[in-house]
């Protein structure tokens with residue numbers, strides 16, 4: 001039975017071109033910044049993202065955490081959207097590593113609202129922590145891969161600049177936002193100071209993310225990465241597939257979005273309740289509103305070789321990726337159809 005893995009866009013295998021690039025990569029000691037392939041990736045990423053400098057990091061989480069460490073001092077407070085990955089899925093690292101506290105604000109399809117942000121920014125009172133950083137997320141995972149429009153990011157950025165507060169973007173799926181909206185990546189990144197993008201999600205690299213921003217901030221992030229044991233030696237072997245991911249895999253993301261839409265349309269036609277607009281590669285099925293038992297649904301899918309995950313209390317999340325084909329979409333729909341017939 002063929003496995004159809006819809007748990008995430010993190011589950012992909014590197015392409016053959018990536019594997020060959022790993023084999024052929026020119027390498028050096030990246031702690032001395034002498035790995036030519038890492039330097040090429042970092043320079044390319046900085047240019048693509050419209051920032052002065054960029055740093056190869058091991059994961060999206062590491063990229064986000066290095067941003068917090070580079071921007072903030074212990075005792076400061078960071079403002080994030082209440083369902084953000086940094087707040088929910090990074091193990092409390094902002095407190096454990098950077099010694100900062102979090103202040104969450106509600107999001108509308110993942111977007112921070114200006115009036116909520118203004119209320120959350122701390123005033124200059126000796127009793128209060130200072131606001132050290134504002135973090136956005138685009139696309140927004142828990143909002144179902146929602147694209148946060150540039151104008152929404154601009155509104156946040158303008159408030160932050162008026163208050164002299166830096167802005168970080170968790171752009172793990174930023175290239176999905178660009179592909180879905182037809183808006184170039186730099187139209188989004190112009191409204192943040194640092195940005196983390198994952199090479200290892202929809203772009204298909206086996207490992208790695210990029211943190212990009214002002215040169216001095218990236219150098220502080222590089223020092224923090226070393227402190228955390230993230231100084232890599234011949235890392236060209238992972239930078240090489242990352243370069244392919246960055247320069248060749250973004251154009252095909254529309255295919256993942258098409259498959260997600262087709263899957264969502266079919267599931268909706270069967271009476272399942274999908275809570276997000278499915279603009280990109282994520283589908284959130286509300287199992288309570290669909291009258292389905294989530295664990296039984298996931299188990300029955302797994303018995304048929306179809307893997308998916310739960311998200312939050314009520315949702316099943318399907319995430320398309322470059323391995324998922326139109327035939328796979330049809331197989332999933334046929335399988336779910338059969339499952340629903342049996343539960344009637």
Ligand SMILES: Cc1ncc(COP(=O)(O)O)c(CN[C@H](C(=O)O)[C@H](C)O)c1O
Nearest residue numbers: 008010059060061062085089141170172
């Ligand atoms: C918006 C966002 N920002 C950061 C990260 C962290 O990236 P990694 O640390 O997994 O590389 C993720 C990973 N998301 C993973 C997934 O979606 O399967 C899980 C939830 O951690 C993310 O969705």
